[in-house]
Amino acid sequence: MTETMDDAADSALVDKARHGDREAFAELVRGCQAKVFMTIVSFTRNTQDADDLMQDVFVQAYRRLDRFKGRSTFFTWVYRIAVNHTLNFLKRKKREAGRRELDERTVRPADNPASGGPEAEAVREELERRIREAVDLLPLIYRAAFNLVAGQGLSHGLAARALGVTENTVSWRMHRARKMLQAKLGPYLQGGDP
Amino acid sequence: MRCRRSRRFISDKLDGALRPRLGRALEAHLERCPDCRAHERTLRRLDSGASRAGRLDFTPEAGEEFLRRLDRRLDQERQRAGSPVGKRWLWSAAGLTAVAVAVLAWVLVLRPVPSPDIYALSESDVFSRIIDQYSRDPGWETSFNDALLASIDDSTISREESYPTDPWDNPLLWEGVSREELNQLETEIASDAAI
Numbered sequence: 001m002t003e004t005m006d007d008a009a010d011s012a013l014v015d016k017a018r019h020g021d022r023e024a025f026a027e028l029v030r031g032c033q034a035k036v037f038m039t040i041v042s043f044t045r046n047t048q049d050a051d052d053l054m055q056d057v058f059v060q061a062y063r064r065l066d067r068f069k070g071r072s073t074f075f076t077w078v079y080r081i082a083v084n085h086t087l088n089f090l091k092r093k094k095r096e097a098g099r100r101e102l103d104e105r106t107v108r109p110a111d112n113p114a115s116g117g118p119e120a121e122a123v124r125e126e127l128e129r130r131i132r133e134a135v136d137l138l139p140l141i142y143r144a145a146f147n148l149v150a151g152q153g154l155s156h157g158l159a160a161r162a163l164g165v166t167e168n169t170v171s172w173r174m175h176r177a178r179k180m181l182q183a184k185l186g187p188y189l190q191g192g193d194p
Numbered sequence: 195m196r197c198r199r200s201r202r203f204i205s206d207k208l209d210g211a212l213r214p215r216l217g218r219a220l221e222a223h224l225e226r227c228p229d230c231r232a233h234e235r236t237l238r239r240l241d242s243g244a245s246r247a248g249r250l251d252f253t254p255e256a257g258e259e260f261l262r263r264l265d266r267r268l269d270q271e272r273q274r275a276g277s278p279v280g281k282r283w284l285w286s287a288a289g290l291t292a293v294a295v296a297v298l299a300w301v302l303v304l305r306p307v308p309s310p311d312i313y314a315l316s317e318s319d320v321f322s323r324i325i326d327q328y329s330r331d332p333g334w335e336t337s338f339n340d341a342l343l344a345s346i347d348d349s350t351i352s353r354e355e356s357y358p359t360d361p362w363d364n365p366l367l368w369e370g371v372s373r374e375e376l377n378q379l380e381t382e383i384a385s386d387a388a389i
Contacts, residue, residue, distance in 0.1 A: 022268065026261055033260060034252035051260065058264055059271060127239075128247035135244060149209055150244045156211040167211070175205040178237055189236045 010074045018065045025065075029058055032075040035152070036082045042147045043086045045136065053089055057082045076161060083162040087144060127188050134184045138177055145173035146181075195223040200230045207234075208241055 010031075016024035036057065041050040061068075061078050068077055135143060135151075148159040149170065156170045163170065182189065195203075200223045206212040207220060224231050327334050371379070 022265065025268075026265070029261060029264065030257065033257055037252045037256075037260075054260065055264055055267060059267060062268060063271075124243070124246070127243050131240065131243040132247045135247075146244070150241045151247075153245070156206075156209055171206055171209070171211060174209060175202050178205050178240060181240055182236060185240065189239050 011070050014065065014068060014070070014074055017062070025062055028074050032078055033058075035075070036078060039079070039148070039152050040082055040086050042151050043090060043144070045132075049089070053086055054082070057085050060085070072161065076158065079158075080162045080164070083144065083148070084164070087140065090140060130185055130188055131181070134181050137184075138180060142173050142177035142180065145170050146177040149174055150177075195219050197223075197227060197230055200224070200227065201233055204230065204234050204237060208237055 010028070013024045013028050017028060033054065037050055037054050040053050040057075041047060044050050044053070057078065060081055064081075068074065135146060138146065144163055145159060148154045148162060149156065154162065156167045156174075160167045160170045200220055203212055203216055203220045207217065212220065224234065324338065327338070
């Protein structure tokens with residue numbers, strides 16, 4: 001994943017926001033809210049929870065702007081707050097079955113280029129559903145790494161910063177997560193094009 | 195490279211995190227190992243599915259709506275926190291209220307109530323007053339002594355007044371006297387009367 005905002009513009013906006021410029025802060029939020037939201041919702045699978053969590057995340061970020069030292073981009077910094085906040089939320093709530101709720105006014109399925117006709121599409125959708133369910137059952141540390149890297153496309157480096165661990169740890173967790181998912185989804189992953 | 199090790203590196207390869215030297219070794223292994231090639235295909239299928247499964251778009255309307263709500267919440271937070279000046283006034287008011295409550299509590303509950311024996315003129319109070327007067331007015335000492343002695347005299351029953359001069363007039367004498375003694379006394383009185 002590339003950084004979402006130009007660093008210089010980023011720090012200028014942060015500087016203004018620190019001095020109470022709310023429009024500057026709104027601009028910072030606009031620059032990364034979609035990715036932050038998608039990451040949170042990939043964990044919660046619930047748009048209402050994700051919306052509440054994202055509000056908390058940006059309120060925290062606004063309050064702590066003084067602590068932002070500019071060693072990373074604003075996005076990376078907020079991303080870390082978001083991942084921490086979401087993981088804490090999930091630890092508190094444990095795993096709640098049946099809470100999957102995606103409000104279509106907030107999110108919509110991304111356009112996936114269809115190939116192979118309706119039957120192949122149905123098979124693919126079924127596989128995706130099974131993968132989602134299997135990922136949701138992973139232990140949280142593996143699920144977090146897998147969601148960020150395989151789901152959101154983060155590099156090991158960014159995922160490591162977001163999770164507060166080393167890149168080696170992310171690498172190991174990805175390997176373990178894939179192994180667990182493979183064991184669970186084995187028959188569905190055999191054959192066919194990826 | 196063995197298969198077990200190769201599978202660990204296949205995971206890194208899919209994430210674009212494999213170092214070039216290891217990458218070359220892995221590719222060499224994959225070329226001659228059909229099992230590991232199949233393993234790689236399986237993982238690619240898994241990743242592809244996971245990536246599509248989580249792919250959603252955040253609608254622009256939702257983004258703007260979110261910003262409006264965030265703005266309102268930040269306003270509320272700021273009002274709740276208050277300005278620094280407002281905070282100082284708030285703390286001052288709180289401090290003054292606390293002092294007022296403490297004073298009131300002291301007056302109503304904790305203030306030492308004057309001991310009732312001051313009004314009943316305790317011995318210690320009386321004597322401390324007398325000693326005080328003594329020290330300030332030496333003449334007062336004499337008059338006080340006279341008054342004190344007079345009051346002692348007044349309150350003391352004189353021997354003559356307190357006891358009957360004739361022992362027979364004392365009723366207590368008769369209560370402890372036995373019948374024999376009574377008879378003897380009667381005889382003596384009779385003989386006295388005869389005299």
